[in-house]
Amino acid sequence: MSGVLIVAEQRRGELRPQSVELITAAQGVRREGDPVSIAIIGAAPDAFIPSLSLAGVDEIVAIKVAAVEFDPETVEGAVAALIAQRKPSVVLIPHSVDSFGYAAALAAKLGLGFATDVFRAQRIDGELVATRGGYGQKVAVEVDFPGRSTVLLAVRGNAFKAPEQTAAPRITAFEAPATASRSQAREFIELPAGDDVDMTGAEFILTIGRGIGEEAKVGQFRELADAIGATLGCSRPIADAGWLPKSRQVGQSGKTASACKLYIAMGVSGAIQHLAGMKHVSTIVAVNSDANASIFGVAKYGIVGDIFEVANELRRLF
Amino acid sequence: MKILVAVKQVAALDEDFEFRDDGRDVDPDFFIRDLNEWDDFSLEEAVKIKEASSTPVDVVAVSVGPDDVDEVLRKCLAKGADRAVRVWDDAIEGSDPIAIARVLAAVAKHEAPGMVFAGVQSSDQSFASTGIATAAFLDWPHAAVVSALNYAPGAKTAVFRRELEGGLLHEVEIQCPAVLTIQLGINTPRYASLRSIKQAAAKPIEVLSLTDLSLSAADVGEAGSASRVRRMYMPDKGRAELIEGDAAAQAERLAAIIREFKGDSA
Numbered sequence: 001m002s003g004v005l006i007v008a009e010q011r012r013g014e015l016r017p018q019s020v021e022l023i024t025a026a027q028g029v030r031r032e033g034d035p036v037s038i039a040i041i042g043a044a045p046d047a048f049i050p051s052l053s054l055a056g057v058d059e060i061v062a063i064k065v066a067a068v069e070f071d072p073e074t075v076e077g078a079v080a081a082l083i084a085q086r087k088p089s090v091v092l093i094p095h096s097v098d099s100f101g102y103a104a105a106l107a108a109k110l111g112l113g114f115a116t117d118v119f120r121a122q123r124i125d126g127e128l129v130a131t132r133g134g135y136g137q138k139v140a141v142e143v144d145f146p147g148r149s150t151v152l153l154a155v156r157g158n159a160f161k162a163p164e165q166t167a168a169p170r171i172t173a174f175e176a177p178a179t180a181s182r183s184q185a186r187e188f189i190e191l192p193a194g195d196d197v198d199m200t201g202a203e204f205i206l207t208i209g210r211g212i213g214e215e216a217k218v219g220q221f222r223e224l225a226d227a228i229g230a231t232l233g234c235s236r237p238i239a240d241a242g243w244l245p246k247s248r249q250v251g252q253s254g255k256t257a258s259a260c261k262l263y264i265a266m267g268v269s270g271a272i273q274h275l276a277g278m279k280h281v282s283t284i285v286a287v288n289s290d291a292n293a294s295i296f297g298v299a300k301y302g303i304v305g306d307i308f309e310v311a312n313e314l315r316r317l318f
Numbered sequence: 319m320k321i322l323v324a325v326k327q328v329a330a331l332d333e334d335f336e337f338r339d340d341g342r343d344v345d346p347d348f349f350i351r352d353l354n355e356w357d358d359f360s361l362e363e364a365v366k367i368k369e370a371s372s373t374p375v376d377v378v379a380v381s382v383g384p385d386d387v388d389e390v391l392r393k394c395l396a397k398g399a400d401r402a403v404r405v406w407d408d409a410i411e412g413s414d415p416i417a418i419a420r421v422l423a424a425v426a427k428h429e430a431p432g433m434v435f436a437g438v439q440s441s442d443q444s445f446a447s448t449g450i451a452t453a454a455f456l457d458w459p460h461a462a463v464v465s466a467l468n469y470a471p472g473a474k475t476a477v478f479r480r481e482l483e484g485g486l487l488h489e490v491e492i493q494c495p496a497v498l499t500i501q502l503g504i505n506t507p508r509y510a511s512l513r514s515i516k517q518a519a520a521k522p523i524e525v526l527s528l529t530d531l532s533l534s535a536a537d538v539g540e541a542g543s544a545s546r547v548r549r550m551y552m553p554d555k556g557r558a559e560l561i562e563g564d565a566a567a568q569a570e571r572l573a574a575i576i577r578e579f580k581g582d583s584a
Contacts, residue, residue: 069488070488072450072460072461072462095446096483097462097463097480097481097482098482100438100446100450100462100463101450101460101461101462101480102450103447103450104415104419104445104446104447104448104449104450104454105450105451105453105460106454107416107447107451107544108416108419108451108454108455108544109454112544113544113545114414114416114447114544115544115545116444116445116447117444117445117446129548130545132444133444133553134344134443134550135330135331135344135443136331136441136442136444137444137553138331138335139344139550139551139552139553140550140551140552140553141443141547141549141550142547142548142549142550142551143545143547143548145544145545145546146546148544182459182492182493183459183461183490183492183493183496184490184491184492185488185489185490186477186489186490187488187489188486188488188489189486189487189488189489190486190487191485191486191487204576204579228573228576229576229580230576236502236503240502241506249485252483253482253483253484253485253501254484254485255484255485256483256484256485261579262575262576262579264572264576272444283579285572286558290333292333297553297558298558299558300557300558300559301558301571302558302559302560302561303560303561303568303572304560305565305568306565309565310565310568310569310572312565313565313568313569314569314572314573317569317570317573318573
């Protein structure tokens with residue numbers, strides 16, 4: 001059992017950026033001399049070879065399958081066959097919506113060591129140790145995998161930096177057994193942009209979360225956002241409750257606030273999916289009454305206090 | 319026809335919590351327990367399907383845990399589940415999602431439902447694994463992060479939308495029976511009425527042992543798990559610079575940050 005196998009992810013002809021972050025994660029878990037291979041699965045896998053030819057990769061494994069877009073049983077079948085042939089000691093995949101759909105099934109069927117949402121992975125005295133969050137990210141949890149010859153780790157996005165230097169890895173084609181999948185992907189549907197707002201282009205966003213307590217309070221924050229020149233956004237529970245339209249939701253499953261540079265989060269505790277969607281923002285200010293809220297872990301500035309008092313005082317200054 | 323809904327009693331932590339003496343978990347005295355938020359949505363989805371169905375549907379809530387888990391199962395009964403099943407044996411202590419999935423799959427074989435729902439993930443340990451691993455042990459079709467579902471009880475297929483990253487949805491058709499993990503926001507979970515809470519208190523909770531499910535101690539606990547906790551510890555506090563003072567002073571500093579940004583971007 002040797003070598004690190006990375007399974008890259010693609011969607012609609014584009015490589016998912018988390019895929020190449022795993023190349024850096026691989027360096028911490030490989031034993032000396034272990035090769036690092038990165039597999040890409042798709043109807044035209046060769047198209048991704050240039051974007052995977054990065055420093056730290058010894059081999060790119062192109063796996064051609066019938067399914068154009070993600071299908072859990074197709075990916076499971078291909079990765080299981082590759083694991084059977086290569087017998088890697090570690091398999092790294094992105095912790096993502098697609099991997100939610102197949103990772104646990106693969107681990108259960110093959111009897112792999114397994115952990116998800118891993119943000120640190122290392123060898124301690126030769127043993128593989130992975131670190132993840134527990135109790136809503138309030139604690140860090142170190143796990144190991146006694147007696148497992150192959151361990152599958154789903155790695156959190158943004159936990160590792162992708163390599164910048166290119167390289168010329170060996171290219172291998174791998175023949176995956178045909179899978180008779182029991183689900184059939186149909187089409188993609190874009191979330192409507194919303195008639196009045198463009199979260200994707202907003203540079204300054206004021207977001208409200210569960211901490212506002214009731215729908216009647218939304219108005220005062222809308223007014224505050226206008227006064228300070230921010231676009232009003234919200235966390236998932238606010239959109240799910242219908243207090244603001246879904247188009248205003250930011251975070252991993254909401255609109256990607258890719259242009260955002262200043263982000264003020266009021267009463268947002270910071271569910272991991274929310275934080276993952278906002279980590280790129282250079283200045284995050286978190287206002288929360290709970291000093292232990294996980295959003296303080298990614299914020300540049302933290303205000304521990306009552307969001308209504310701070311909001312009222314702030315309003316007076318504009 | 320049955321819909322099996324797997325639910326979990328999750329633990330949030332008290333503000334000032336302490337670790338257990340062995341350092342491998344938090345002292346359970348500091349747990350605030352409740353029904354996992356995602357499971358509230360998957361239960362509601364099952365109850366909605368039952369209510370819309372012209373043929374009889376039984377919604378069966380199942381959880382793996384000791385007797386204090388009855389509390390969340392009663393909540394499920396009050397919100398519309400017809401039956402509640404709890405599986406426990408001391409050997410299950412320390413199980414990871416893979417071991418729990420093995421137990422849930424055994425319950426599913428026992429109940430033979432037309433569909434199994436689970437939450438996408440739990441709010442405490444957030445593995446996002448139990449439902450999909452259950453599908454693997456059953457060898458059933460499966461899909462994760464379902465945010466819209468069109469399914470008629472007894473139908474051979476269902477159509478759903480997966481909620482992807484960045485505001486994108488993916489429509490998929492799947493063969494049934496299947497295991498689906500349900501995303502927040504797929505519906506609006508109901509509140510239990512006082513009357514239904516009272517009725518739920520009188521309903522039985524069926525308790526099964528490992529033997530009832532033809533499982534052994536080796537299938538669960540550390541032996542049946544794919545990972546083992548070495549230790550838990552307080553994470554790095556992060557890099558946030560705390561803005562001190564009363565609300566007025568804090569707001570003044572925040573206003574300065576906003577003005578500086580506007581000056582920069584103007």
